[in-house]
Amino acid sequence: MTAYDTIVIGAGLAGLIAALRHAEQGQRVLLLAKGYGTTHWTAGCIDVLDAPETGDDPSAAIEALTVCHPTHPYASAGLANLVAALDRLRALCEAANYPLVGDLRRNVRLPTAVGALRPTCLLPAVMAAGDARQLPRAGSVHGTLVAGFRELRDFFPPLLAANLAVQGYAAQGAYLELPPTGRKRDFTSLTLARLFDQPEFRAHVGRQLRRLVKQNGYSHIALPAVLGLEHAPEVVRDLQAAAGALVFEVPTLPPSVPGIRLLRVLERAVIQAGGRLQIGAFVTQAKGRDGRLESVSTAAAARQQRHHAERFVLATGGIAGGGLRAEPSGELRETALGLPVRAPEHRAAWFSPRVFDGAGHPAFRAGVAVDRRFRPLDLADGVAYTNVVVIGAALAGVDPVREACLEGLALATAWAASDIG
Amino acid sequence: MQTVATDVLVIGGGATGVGCLRDLAIRGMRAILVEKGDLTHGTTGRYHGLLHSGGRYVVKDPQSATECARENAILRRIMPHCLEDSGGFFVTTPWDDPDYADRFLAACHATGVAAQEIPVAEALYREPALNPRLSRVIEVADGAADSFLAAHANVASAREYGASALTYHHVVELLHVDDRVVGALVEDLRSGELKRIEAAWTINAAGAWAGRVAALAGVTVTVTAGKGTMVAMNHRMVNTVINRCKMPSDGDIIVPIRTVAVIGTTDTPVPNPDVYAIEPEEITFMLEEGAKLIPGFASYRALRAWAGVRPLYQEEPRLADGLRDAENRDISRAYKLLDHERRDGVSGLISIVGGKWTTYRLMAQETVDRVAQRLGNNRPCRTHAEMLPPPADEKPPTGGDASRFFWLGKPLADVERAADYGDLICECELVTREQVQAAIDGGAANLDDIRRDVRVGMGPCQGGWCIYRTTALLFERIANAHDGDATRFAAAIRNSNAALLHFLQERWKGVQPVLWGDQLRQARLDELIYVGVLGVQRLGDLAESGDAVVTDHPAIATERLE
Amino acid sequence: MGAGDFIERSLTQSLDHCIKCNICTTVCPVAAVADLFPGPKYVGPQAQRFRRADQPVPDVSVDYCSGCRACNMACPTGVHIAELNARARAQIVAEQGLPLRNRLIARSELIGRLGNGPHAPIANWALRQPLMRRTVEYALGIAREAPLPAFSASTFRAWFRRRERQMQPARRATQSRRQVVYFHGCATNYYEPHVGKAAVAALERNGFEVILAKQNCCGLPLISNGDFATARRYHEANVRKLLPYVRQGIPIVGTSTSCTLTLKEEAPAILGLDGPDVRLVSAHVYDIFEFLCELADRGELNTDFRPVECMLPYHPPCQLRAHRIGLPAVDVLALVPGLRLVESHADCCGIAGTYGLKREKYQIGMDVGAQLFAFIRDSGSDLALCDSETCRWQITHGSDVATQHPIEILAEAYGEE
Known part of the structure; x- marks a missing residue:
């Protein structure tokens, strides 16, 4: 019923930050999303770009990319927009008492739940002590304790510690005793996070950690990223104080508690700024005229609900997010607005036979092609809708997982696209 | 080097091999099985899981049909926990010759395969996802078999009788004394160690790889690997095995097994049982064929595709005449027992090739009969009568028929x-x-x-x-x-x-x-x-x-x- | 393939969409507080692969699903989790029978009829007595603390008929061209006629003649307790009764979000009912604020409001969210000068129809609702708004704050007393 200025489709990082930006500009904003998505699946860090060739400097890597791959979405977004978006996000998280740390000029390598070291750019402060450069090496008097709970199926300390150890770090794994709770079974990452929000629970864990630190002289403690849903920094502070060592979170298998924390910060910010979220709204139809999108319809009980706006932001994600879907016939389509998708012509060329082919799989670089202002292009390279922008993982020409740029891409393109037009 | 002595060495940890092992052990022979990979690593672990009623072969291969029908009944008795009593339909779709059903029924009758025509409406009531345009439906006693579980049960039983099974043991060479095979040199793939296994008789049950084993004895056995591709669908859209009522062909059967429904198969000869690819056309074809049985088949979620290699034995043309002796005549065309002493002048080695999972026990029985005779063991086969042990954590089945079988x-x-x-x-x-x-x-x-x-x-x-x-x-x-x-x-x-x-x-x-x-x-x-x-x-x-x-x-x- | 097959397939086949990501479990209010419930993914698309209509029911934990549909809303892939769960529960009921308690609370109409009328004060008094409640808990398994509504001395229908008789001549003179059927549901009829009165007032203020069609319980309590056979009869009866109106294009408007959702979608989809009549009725059913919103969109909403100076906490109930129509009450009430609604972002109040009444689930319901009760209490308001009746009773029970249907505030803004 409300006439909206901007409708954003998609509740991932790109959609949320775009909704926030528009709402903060004083627009009436509606965010429609089929459900949640990528925030629950990722590590909860802000990956900007894996940058092995520029000495782990993602900003330099983006500048290099702008020159070598002018069609890469980062090239259109520009570094300045990324910087601005990162600044906004940092300020937001800071204000929500969930600070992010990191530097656009230097990636940090953090241990994963298997003990590989993955690069990221901004990270929640509660993960900061996991910076591989700071972790004690083998032979040092200190070491890293990797601790967890048997009851959690998504994090295994011995495996993580052993892989750190073969990479030359001093690390040992241990299982902790789960503090007494009213729950007897089924401890998911989120249940544990809620339990860690309770001071008694974390005090119990803190005492166990203290004992282990005293025995073995650990300087660092890695724990699964379940250290509180609402009070993570406090939880980490309390655990550090109790244990007498630096504590850091390591992301678990999905669902990702750090991702959910980010989502909550952003959702609240959008609502605070006057935006409205409608989760569970699946966009099934789009109506346009004369190169402008007039309305989208979402599936409601017994009928379609139509939504009008001046401007639409498509942030529905890639294949995982549901923004792109492949038919058995070997055709990829964009699911919300029916925009043309750029993909390898034949299904035979979609995948490499090696699952971890360094170049990734061509199908995962498929997406919607856009002009420099992020407006979608039709197959003749004309602008399909002048009042639509496409942002995030729905864009063609990038594999955000392999390039380790999922969040950076979302932020930069969301920011750039809301500045234009 | 470690040396072990035994009466019989079985090469191959598929259904036939483990069946032989159990049969040997029950009859009191010392036996060792070697498998280069895990149990069921080859074709046994890569088939669609159909327990044949025999229906599939009634027209094309009546002898196999009869064997399947008999073995089906035996397996239901001895290993219910490995089987699902799903039942099967042979259905005539608009793409099939409507008269084939009559031929089919007559052939069922002739071969002893239990079959009964049921009203299409009843079939649709029981399986609502089926194509409503079916014209005839014949019910048979098909089922689904967990070939992994069955192999483990056979080995567990054989072990109780003193046999042993060594997985990840690859036959490097066959040991010879003159023209006699007296065991094998095997490599333990885990440790890299070599072991000598000395055996009075060696059974080559290597399936699609049997030619390679035979070659180690200087004997030619031509086994063509027939690649069969299958697709597992995410859930069971039917709970009954669905066959097209026509001459067996590609993509004409859907087997509900465990949580999935498997559509199969194709049949393409490949030169090397280890080297083959799944072609996109095979998948497309099967999904199209599936849609004839279940409308909208391609819109269901496919989980994965895989292929197994059927061990298809090809009679050596130059030897064919020599083989027509009394002892071989009574053996089904579907599988072949090759006594290399008679056939090639190499004693101590016997190959069992061809066949299908449903008849594995019978194949084992006939193989072991032959070996037992040579070893002077005259104890009768009991594998048709003795139950296979269920897993340790499972109570032995009690009560009526229904509760004995595995259920979804x-x-x-x-x-x-x-x-x-x-x-x-x-x-x-x-x-x-x-x-x-x-x-x-x-x-x-x-x-x-x-x-x-x-x-x-x-x-x-x-x-x-x-x-x-x-x-x-x-x-x-x-x-x-x-x-x-x-x-x-x-x-x-x-x-x-x-x-x-x-x-x-x-x-x-x-x-x-x-x-x-x-x-x-x-x-x-x-x-x-x-x-x-x-x-x-x-x-x-x-x-x-x-x-x-x-x-x-x-x-x-x-x-x-x- | 007919449309019926399509609904059928889209429901059962929707399990194929599950990519096991567990997002549903993270938003499940029951799984958050109770480890007896392994979560929507487990009992929904995951367990579904192990179920077969003609074999024994393999599971029991699905009974702890409250049916709130938070999972459906959050699922990025479109699995109809709540519907799969409802069906699984029905299979349990079909196999094991419905406990007397569930049989009773599923018949809201029958209970309403029993308690309603001149003896209502006695029934209400009796149900407030601790001894009586203990007996009821012991005998029937209805938690002694659970919020049971008070019977009204007179039904909504009786009031409407009386009024109709009084108004008849006057109204005939100014007969409006536009008509709506009001679907009041059991709660309005037997417990809260004031909600119905407000709805009638608001609709009439917009120039509609309100028709009180024959109707019966929508059957939702039966669906959520797994008695599909009776639910089917109920829905078919409603379709028969409403069909003559929808055939003339007259919309059906309801104030109970759960009744309207059942008529629109739940009954056809979960019970596997379909056909042109069912679909026609479904297509004509509106939540009252959804209906008013559409009027506003067309510029036809009477916005002659008098100011209502207050800020009220508002909880959009799960059943409203399941309509997937946004927040029409917020949109319409935003037009009332001085009125501001503060939306709760709490998951669920915990009652989920009859779920929170049950002895073994009462505490789960209260734990689920805790966040919402705190929000309502912390608002400092002495009045809260919520579109769904059982939720209103639970909110009041959990927070001690009176709770009204938003239509009552709208009626007030229209100048009704």
Whole structure:
């Protein structure tokens, strides 16, 4: 019923930050999303770009990319927009008492739940002590304790510690005793996070950690990223104080508690700024005229609900997010607005036979092609809708997982696209 | 070098091999089985799981049909816990000759295959997803068989009788004394050690690989590998085996087994049983054929595709005449017992080739009859009468027929009863931590073995979550065994990394042919997890096969692409 | 393939969309507080692969699903989790029978009829007595603390008929061209006629003649307790009764979000009912604020409001969210000068129809609702708004704050007393 200025489709990082930006500009904003998505699946860090060739400097890597791959979405977004978006996000998280740390000029390598070291750019402060450069090496008097709970199926300390150890770090794994709770079974990452929000629970864990630190002289403690849903920094502070060592979170298998924390910060910010979220709204139809999108319809009980706006932001994600879907016939389509998708012509060329082919799989670089202002292009390279922008993982020409740029891409393109037009 | 002596050496850990092992053991012969990979590593673990009623062969191969019908009844008696009594329909679709059903019924009658025509409406009531345009439906006693479980049950039973089975033991050469095969030199792929197994008789039950084993004795056995491709669908849209009522052909059967429905198969000869690819056209064709049985078939979610190689025995033209002796005449055309002493002048070796899973017991019986006779053992076969032991955690079946068979809801009922849903490692297939650990302790050499044992990673997410978990459990078990030994501990993590990467690559081969729709979305989410969140692609330099973990040995590569 | 097959397939086949990501479990209010419930993914698309209509029911934990549909809303892939769960529960009921307690609370109409009328004060008094409640808990398994509504001395229908008789001549003179059927549901009829009165007032203020069609219980309590056979009869009866109106294009407007959702979608989809009549009725059913919103969109909403100076906490109930129509009450009430609604972002109040009444689930319901009760209490308001009746009773029970249907505030803004 409300006439909206901007409708954003998609509740991932790109959609949320775009909704926030528009709402903060004083627009009436509606965010429609089929459900949640990528925030629950990722590590909860802000990956900007894996940058092995520029000495782990993602900003330099983006500048290099702008020159070598002018069609890469980062090239259109520009570094300045990324910087601005990162600044906004940092300020937001800071204000929500969930600070992010990191530097656009230097990636940090953090241990994963298997003990590989993955690069990221901004990270929640509660993960900061996991910076591989700071972790004690083998032979040092200190070491890293990797601790967890048997009851959690998504994090295994011995495996993580052993892989750190073969990479030359001093690390040992241990299982902790789960503090007494009213729950007897089924401890998911989120249940544990809620339990860690309770001071008694974390005090119990803190005492166990203290004992282990005293025995073995650990300087660092890695724990699964379940250290509180609402009070993570406090939880980490309390655990550090109790244990007498630096504590850091390591992301678990999905669902990702750090991702959910980010989502909550952003959702609240959008609502605070006057935006409205409608989760569970699946966009099934789009109506346009004369190169402008007039309305989208979402599936409601017994009928379609139509939504009008001046401007639409498509942030529905890639294949995982549901923004792109492949038919058995070997055709990829964009699911919300029916925009043309750029993909390898034949299904035979979609995948490499090696699952971890360094170049990734061509199908995962498929997406919607856009002009420099992020407006979608039709197959003749004309602008399909002048009042639509496409942002995030729905864009063609990038594999955000392999390039380790999922969040950076979302932020930069969301920011750039809301500045234009 | 370790040397072991036994009466009979069985080569091949598929259905036939384990069947022979059990039969030998029950009759009191000492027997050792060697398998280059895991049990059921070859064709047995790669078939659609159909327990034939015999219907499929009534017209084309009546003798096989009769054998299947008899064996079907026996297997229902001796291994109900490995079988699902799903029943089967032969249905006439608008694409099939409507008169074939009459021929079919007559042939069923002639071959002793129980069959009864039922009203189409009744069939549709029982299976609402079926094509409503069917014109005739004939009900038969098809079923579904868990070939992994059955192989393990056979080996467990054989062990109780004193036999042993060695997996990851690859036959390097056959031992000869003059023209007599007297055992084999085998390599333990886990440790790299060589072992001598001396045996009075050697049974070559290597299936599609039987030609290679025979060649080690200088004997030519031509087994053509017939590649059969299958696709597993995410859930059972039917609970009855559905066959097209026509001459057997490609993509004409849907087998509901465990949580999935398998459509099969194709039949393409391939020159090398280890080297073949799944062609996109095969998948397309099968989905199209599936739609004739179940409208909208392609819109259901496909989980993965795989292929097995049928061991198709080709009679040697130059020897064919010589083979027509009294002893061979009574053997079915579907499988062949090759007594190399008579055939090639090489004694001590017998090959059993061809056949199908449903008749494995009969094939074993006939093979062991021959060996027993040579060894002067005249105890009769009892495998048709003696029940196979159910797994340790399962009470022996009681009550009526229905409760004896495996039923779909059983794994869920077990988890619910124990309320251990918080301890599920593989959530899709409801595999608990305890089950995974038991599979590891049982000697799994890699994650694929654990998959075969307990179905980890076989559900919709194809290992998205459980394979990380299982790797960690595998590592914890191996590492515990090496507590205190730093070098072996370091090897343990490298081995575990190799197991993880190996499994993910194996899985990729299976899912890649069916990546669209939901399964593509799943694959991308799995990639987000393994590449994005876990960064396992960065473990490449830290991964190494070895010790107990076997991942990259050329002897066990299947479905390899070149 | 007929449309019926399509609904059928889209429901059962929707399990194929599950990519096991567990997002549903993270938003499940029951799984958050109770480890007896392994979560929507487990009992929904995961367990579904192990179920077969003609074999024994393998699971029991699905009974702890409250049916709130938070999972459906959050699922990025479109699995009809709540519907799968409802069906699974029905299979349990079909196999094991419905406990007397569930049989009773599923018949809201029958209970309403029993308690309603001149003896209502006695019934209400009796149900407030601790001894009586203990007996009821012991005998029937209805938690003694659970919020039971008070019977009204006179039904809504009786009031409407009386009024109709009084107004008849006057109204005939100014007969409006536009008509709506009001679907009041059991709660309005037997417990809260004031909600119905407000709805009638608001609709009439917009120039509609309100028709009180024959109707019966929508059957939702039966669906959520797994008695599909009776639910089917109920829905078919409603379709028969409403069909003559929808055939003339007259919309059906309801104030109970759960009744309207059942008529629109739940009954056809979960019970596997379909056909042109069912679909026609479904297509004509509106939540009252959804209906008013559409009027506003067309510029036809009477916005002659008098100011209502207050700020009220508002909880959009799960059943409203399941309509997937946004927040029409917020949109319409935003037009009332001085009135501001503060939306709760709490998951669920915990009652989920009859779920929170049950002895073994009462505490789960209260734990689920705790966040919402705190929000309502902390608002400092002495009045809260919520579109769904059982939720209103639960909110009042949990927070001690009176709770009204938003239509009552709208009626007030229209100048009704």
